[in-house]
Amino acid sequence: MQRGDNQVIQYLIICRSLTYAQRTAKVLERAGISAYVMRPPMEISGEGCMYCVKVSEKRLSDALIALNNANMGHGKIYMLDSDGKSSEVRL
Amino acid sequence: MIYLDNAATTLQKPAAVGNAVRRAIYGLASPGRGGHSFAKKGAETAFKTREAIGELFNVKEPDNIVFCMNATHALNIAIKALVKAGDRVVISGYEHNSVYRPLVAMGAEIAVAASPLFRPYQCIEAFNDAMTWDTSLVVVNQISNVFGYILPVDEIAELCKARGIPFIVDASQSAGHIDIDMVRLGAAFVAMSGHKGLYGPQGTGILIAGELDHLSIKTLMEGGSGSNSRGKTMPDFLPDRLEAGTHNMPGIAGLLEGVRFIKEKGQRKIFEHETRLVTYAGRLLAEIPGVSVYISDRPGCQSGVLSFLIDDMLCEVAAEELSKRGIAVRAGLHCAPLAHETAGTIETGTIRASFSAFNTRDEVRAFAAAVRDIIEKKKGRKEYQNKYNSINNAH
Numbered sequence: 001m002q003r004g005d006n007q008v009i010q011y012l013i014i015c016r017s018l019t020y021a022q023r024t025a026k027v028l029e030r031a032g033i034s035a036y037v038m039r040p041p042m043e044i045s046g047e048g049c050m051y052c053v054k055v056s057e058k059r060l061s062d063a064l065i066a067l068n069n070a071n072m073g074h075g076k077i078y079m080l081d082s083d084g085k086s087s088e089v090r091l
Numbered sequence: 092m093i094y095l096d097n098a099a100t101t102l103q104k105p106a107a108v109g110n111a112v113r114r115a116i117y118g119l120a121s122p123g124r125g126g127h128s129f130a131k132k133g134a135e136t137a138f139k140t141r142e143a144i145g146e147l148f149n150v151k152e153p154d155n156i157v158f159c160m161n162a163t164h165a166l167n168i169a170i171k172a173l174v175k176a177g178d179r180v181v182i183s184g185y186e187h188n189s190v191y192r193p194l195v196a197m198g199a200e201i202a203v204a205a206s207p208l209f210r211p212y213q214c215i216e217a218f219n220d221a222m223t224w225d226t227s228l229v230v231v232n233q234i235s236n237v238f239g240y241i242l243p244v245d246e247i248a249e250l251c252k253a254r255g256i257p258f259i260v261d262a263s264q265s266a267g268h269i270d271i272d273m274v275r276l277g278a279a280f281v282a283m284s285g286h287k288g289l290y291g292p293q294g295t296g297i298l299i300a301g302e303l304d305h306l307s308i309k310t311l312m313e314g315g316s317g318s319n320s321r322g323k324t325m326p327d328f329l330p331d332r333l334e335a336g337t338h339n340m341p342g343i344a345g346l347l348e349g350v351r352f353i354k355e356k357g358q359r360k361i362f363e364h365e366t367r368l369v370t371y372a373g374r375l376l377a378e379i380p381g382v383s384v385y386i387s388d389r390p391g392c393q394s395g396v397l398s399f400l401i402d403d404m405l406c407e408v409a410a411e412e413l414s415k416r417g418i419a420v421r422a423g424l425h426c427a428p429l430a431h432e433t434a435g436t437i438e439t440g441t442i443r444a445s446f447s448a449f450n451t452r453d454e455v456r457a458f459a460a461a462v463r464d465i466i467e468k469k470k471g472r473k474e475y476q477n478k479y480n481s482i483n484n485a486h
Contacts, residue, residue, distance in 0.1 A: 018123040019154050035136070038241050039126055044417050048320035050337040051123070 011060045011089065012040050012052040013067075014075030021051035023039075024072060031066035033059045044078050044086055054080075064091075093454045094419045098236050098264060098396045100293055102419075107272075107348040112292055115344035121337050139228050140347040141330075147350055150299055157298040157333045158343060162263040163189040164311070165282035165298035168333055170230065171260045172280060172308040174199050178227035180205030180217065183242055184433030185235040188426045194230070197214075201260035202226070208434045209387040211243040211359055218247050222348045226256050229281075233271075234264035237430040238385050239369065239396030242270065245248040248276050257303070263287060267353050268362045268394055276383070278330050279303055289353065289448075291346030294339050305329050312336065361448045365395025368446040368455050373397055375459035377428060381466050385434070385441070398441035401466060409465060413442075416461040420444050 015021035018071035021037045033055060039045070040052040055063045060077070067074055077089040094102050113137070120129035122137045141153035150156055159165040165274035166189045174180060176235030182190060194201050204217040222229065229251050233244045244260055251258040256280040262271055268286025271281060278301050285295025300308070306327040314335035319326045326332050353361065373386035381402040387393035401409050410422035423440045424431055431437040444458060 014329050017154065017326070018134055019138060019141065020328075020332055022134065037131075046321070048322075049123070049316075049318050051318070058196060 009057040010054050010080045011057060011063075012038075012054055012078040012080055012086070013045065013063065014040065014044070014078065015051045015053060016075060018051050021053050024053045024067065024074065026074055027066055027070045028053065028055065028063050031062065033063050033066060034064070038077065041080075041084060041086060052078075092417050092419055093450075093457055095444040095446065095450065095454075095458060096419050096421050097447035097450075098239075098287065098425075099421055099436045101288065101290050101447045101449075103447060103449040104290050104292075105344075105348060105352040107352065108290055108292065108345045111344040111348045112341045113410060115341040115348065119340040119344060121317075121340065124315075133338070135317060136340065136344050136347060137338060140343050140350070143347055143350040143354070144297060144299075147271075147354065148266075148299060149274050151274065154329050155300040157300065157330045159282075159296035159298050159333075160294060161286070161296040162261065162282050162284040162340070163296070165296045166190055166259070166261060167193050168298055168308070168311050169280035169282055170194060170228075171197060171311065173257060173259070175229050176225075179223065180228045180230060181226050182230045183214065183218075185232050185240060185242065185430040186230065186238070187232065187236055187261065187263070187430075188428070189263075190230050190232070191429055199228075199407070202435075203429065204452060205433050208238055208385065209240055209389060209392045211241075211246075211389075211392060215243050215246045215250070216336075218250055222250060222254060222256060226254075227255055228376065229258040230261065230266070232261045233395045234268070234396070235427070235430050235452070236264050236396065237425045237427050237436075237443060238353050238390075238398050238434060239264075239394040239445070240387070241265075241392055241394055245276070246280065252277055264396065265393065267349075267358060268365070270358070273299055273301065277301065285342065285346045285349070289346060290349030290448075293340040295346045298333065298402045300329055305332060308332060310335070310413065318458055356448060362394070364448060365446045365450075366393065366449055368452065369393060369395050369397050371452060372446075372455045372459065375455065376462060379459070379463050381463060395446040396443065397445075398436070399444050399462075400439060400441060401462070404465075406440045409442050409462075412465045413458075413461055416464065418458050418461050420458075469483065 025035040036054040078086045119133040122134035141156045170193040174197045180199045181202045202222040206213040206217040260281045262283040266283035281299045285291035286293045312335040316331040318331045376384045383400045385398045406422035
């Protein structure tokens with residue numbers, strides 16, 4: 001998605017483990033939301049070696065609804081721009 | 092060779108298992124240990140395997156499925172998570188050393204709820220009597236690896252739940268054979284092998300954790316988990332807490348195909364096939380003079396495993412003779428001396444034949460014919476010896 005000066009924004013949903021991230025991604029895929037399991041940048045993963053699920057800016061609210069419907073909790077959410085800069089999203 | 096040692100390891104595997112293992116060796120890297128495509132493929136396979144296992148055993152959360160080296164590994168984690176020195180632990184009279192020895196090592200006060208073979212009602216009674224107010228844990232084998240006796244685990248589970256006692260089920264011989272529903276069962280842990288009834292490769296085992304505080308589970312091993320790496324202790328969530336070190340990806344990939352095979356073929360159908368073979372083998376063996384067979388006289392009490400003895404012949408010798416005739420069975424105590432003490436075979440051990448989805452009635456006939464041949468040859472040698480002795484004595 002584009003924002004302001006052509007910045008592509010993605011959201012990272014932090015998960016406690018790889019397995020949990022995979023479960024999260026599966027719920028989202030089932031809801032028709034593209035989701036990608038990856039490691040977040042070091043500045044996000046304070047405890048090191050964390051996992052997250054990346055979704056597009058447009059689908060974040062759908063993703064949170066889908067997770068809520070599936071009784072799947074989630075960790076913090078970060079916004080990631082195309083320069084790799086991240087900031088926590090306060091819901 | 093006719094392979095009848097499936098209670099130890101199912102050696103005949105679906106072709107897909109071997110193919111998956113081969114592909115995994117060259118194509119699957121460690122899940123969670125890298126962002127490259129090989130690690131991602133490994134992660135996908137591990138997750139699919141957890142999901143497949145979850146479906147088979149009705150596990151709500153795949154996170155609660157822990158990959159282990161074998162059932163012994165899984166049972167050690169489970170027992171050591173719940174037992175402290177001096178705790179009273181009630182077990183069945185048919186437990187394997189993989190339950191008994193960890194309990195001894197932990198200094199538990201072991202109470203054996205002993206009951207006769209193939210008598211489930213007496214088994215329930217024995218558990219009911221043994222589960223005193225100070226019982227901390229119950230551990231029960233779902234199927235005896237020696238006799239194929241199916242213990243009344245559902246009823247024992249109900250006794251435990253009614254008294255608020257956590258319980259562990261050893262499903263080494265039942266996984267892939269009979270229905271195990273984690274939600275209905277309500278066990279603290281269910282432990283199983285991957286290489287027996289699930290048709291996975293050796294070196295695979297599974298621990299399924301129930302609803303309990305995962306942080307309270309003591310770790311047997313500590314090390315890399317691919318998560319919370321800056322923390323000095325193992326993560327407080329499953330499966331990472333109990334999966335230290337590199338995963339056995341060839342084993343897990345093979346196990347996935349084994350589980351798929353069971354689903355495709357139908358667990359119930361496989362079980363019915365095996366029990367038909369056991370019934371047939373029991374009938375043929377019972378017709379041979381000099382053979383004692385441990386076969387249930389009640390339907391639903393025995394899986395595809397049976398033990399037998401040959402009069403005046405050590406079971407190891409009989410197994411050796413069967414091996415010479417192309418039949419692979421196991422003889423001895425089968426790492427379950429408690430089961431032999433309960434059944435009264437501790438001094439002799441038994442010869443065990445155990446069947447899988449791949450065995451046939453023709454193989455059972457050949458097996459029984461081999462047993463008959465061994466006995467007749469032995470009888471012939473004895474008659475010759477007697478005749479020789481009488482001639483010698485006459486001179």
